[in-house]
Amino acid sequence: MTSEPTSGSGADPAQPGDPAGLDPAETLRMIQQQQEAARDATEPDGRLLFGAWGLAWLIGYLAMWITARDTGSPEVWAGWVLAGCIVGAVAFTVVHSVTKTAGLRGASARVGAMYGWTWFLAFTAYAVMLGAMGDAGASTEVQAIAANGFACLIVGLMYIAGGLLFEEVRMFAIGAWMLVTAVLAALVGMPNTYLVMAVAGGGGFLAMVAVEQVIRTRRRSPGPAQRTEGGGRGA
Amino acid sequence: MGGVPDGLDPVIHAPARLRVVASLAALGRGDEVAFPKLRKLLDMTAGNLSTHLRKLEDAGYVRVTKTHEGRMPATYLALTDTGRAAFADYQAALMDLLKGAQG
Numbered sequence: 336m337t338s339e340p341t342s343g344s345g346a347d348p349a350q351p352g353d354p355a356g357l358d359p360a361e362t363l364r365m366i367q368q369q370q371e372a373a374r375d376a377t378e379p380d381g382r383l384l385f386g387a388w389g390l391a392w393l394i395g396y397l398a399m400w401i402t403a404r405d406t407g408s409p410e411v412w413a414g415w416v417l418a419g420c421i422v423g424a425v426a427f428t429v430v431h432s433v434t435k436t437a438g439l440r441g442a443s444a445r446v447g448a449m450y451g452w453t454w455f456l457a458f459t460a461y462a463v464m465l466g467a468m469g470d471a472g473a474s475t476e477v478q479a480i481a482a483n484g485f486a487c488l489i490v491g492l493m494y495i496a497g498g499l500l501f502e503e504v505r506m507f508a509i510g511a512w513m514l515v516t517a518v519l520a521a522l523v524g525m526p527n528t529y530l531v532m533a534v535a536g537g538g539g540f541l542a543m544v545a546v547e548q549v550i551r552t553r554r555r556s557p558g559p560a561q562r563t564e565g566g567g568r569g570a
Numbered sequence: 571m572g573g574v575p576d577g578l579d580p581v582i583h584a585p586a587r588l589r590v591v592a593s594l595a596a597l598g599r600g601d602e603v604a605f606p607k608l609r610k611l612l613d614m615t616a617g618n619l620s621t622h623l624r625k626l627e628d629a630g631y632v633r634v635t636k637t638h639e640g641r642m643p644a645t646y647l648a649l650t651d652t653g654r655a656a657f658a659d660y661q662a663a664l665m666d667l668l669k670g671a672q673g
Contacts (some may be wrong), residue, residue: 359668365585366592366661373596376611377603438607440646442600 371555377439379432381505382551385543387424392537395420396529403526408475446500453496457489476525483528487517487536505546512539577663579656581629586614587622588660591631594649595657602635602646623647631656 395417402410429451436447465482473481491513498507516535520528582591589612597603603611609619626632631653635646649657 359664362588363661363664363668366588369589369592370596373593373611376607377597438604439597439601440604441598441602441648443598444601 377435379435381547382544383431384428385509385540385547387427389537389540389544391420391424392540393533394537396533396537400526400529400533403479403529407526408479409526409529450493450497450500454493457493461485461489479525479528480521483532484517484521487513487520487532490536491517505543505550509539509543577666579660579663581625581631582656582660584622586612586618587626590619590622590626591649591653591657591660594632594647595654597648599654600648602633602648605645605647608647626653629653629656 398413398416399409402413432447432451436444464485465478468481469478491510494506494510494513496510498504498510513536516531516539519535520531523531582588590608593608593611594603605616605619609616612619614622623632623634627634631650633648633650635648637644637646
């Protein structure tokens with residue numbers, strides 16, 4: 336195994352016929368592209384995750400709002416639509432994240448697993464608390480405000496925690512926005528609390544899809560090689 | 571001379587190895603990637619990738635960890651701190667060449 340296998344990309348140590356041995360701008364661009372490809376293969380796609388949650392909240396909470404507006408409290412079928420949307424978004428998030436991070440281990444994998452389980456634990460506690468409030472005689476309106484406000488509170492704090500953990504300013508921003516949504520959802524009361532969830536909550540996630548797309552396009556545009564400065568794990 | 575410009579690390583300079591190092595540098599510090607996942611990402615043959623990884627390991631740039639997952643043997647790759655520093659130096663040298671060419 337002393338000979339170097341030659342392949343299309345494996346010319347070694349420099350391309351013959353090129354006196355300088357390389358084009359620095361081209362090489363820096365190649366590094367940038369390779370690192371983008373590596374991140375795409377190992378990190379969940381924010382556009383897909385935000386998109387799934389944005390649609391789930393928009394559709395689910397609009398169903399709640401439309402039926403609550405007519406009768407004062409949401410219809411049972413709307414509750415099932417919302418539950419179905421949330422379950423679908425959870426399933427998509429878990430499958431997508433596990434698929435993207437398969438074959439990786441180390442510090443990030445450990446942190447990511449703890450972060451994922453914290454979501455699960457927080458919403459389990461949330462469900463138990465809401466159930467207990469119902470058992471203790473909380474009215475439909477109190478339960479609706481608690482369900483929506485606490486959901487936004489948990490989501491907001493979890494995104495802020497993610498922003499701190501993964502040093503992602505965008506995650507921090509959407510987390511802060513979800514805390515604003517929690518306040519609005521609590522203050523407007525029935526039935527508009529559901530409209531706030533759909534528009535501010537779901538809309539917030541969908542706005543993040545656009546933000547992610549803009550950042551991606553800008554990073555990928557074949558611009559000056561200076562953009563690769565720093566290398567390493569960016570963002 | 572060998573065709574490698576001054577100031578550029580010949581271990582990293584080979585295009586295939588540069589792609590390997592760039593990919594591993596995109597992972598977080600302290601993260602490892604399984605051999606098949608890296609191979610798929612780079613679209614290299616297993617033999618070709620192994621050869622380049624051995625050279626990088628010999629230079630102290632890549633850490634190769636052989637382990638078992640259940641009964642299946644598994645190999646994980648990570649950039650060492652030395653490798654990360656060498657990659658940063660390589661990029662800095664390229665930037666210098668670029669500035670020299672422009673100015």
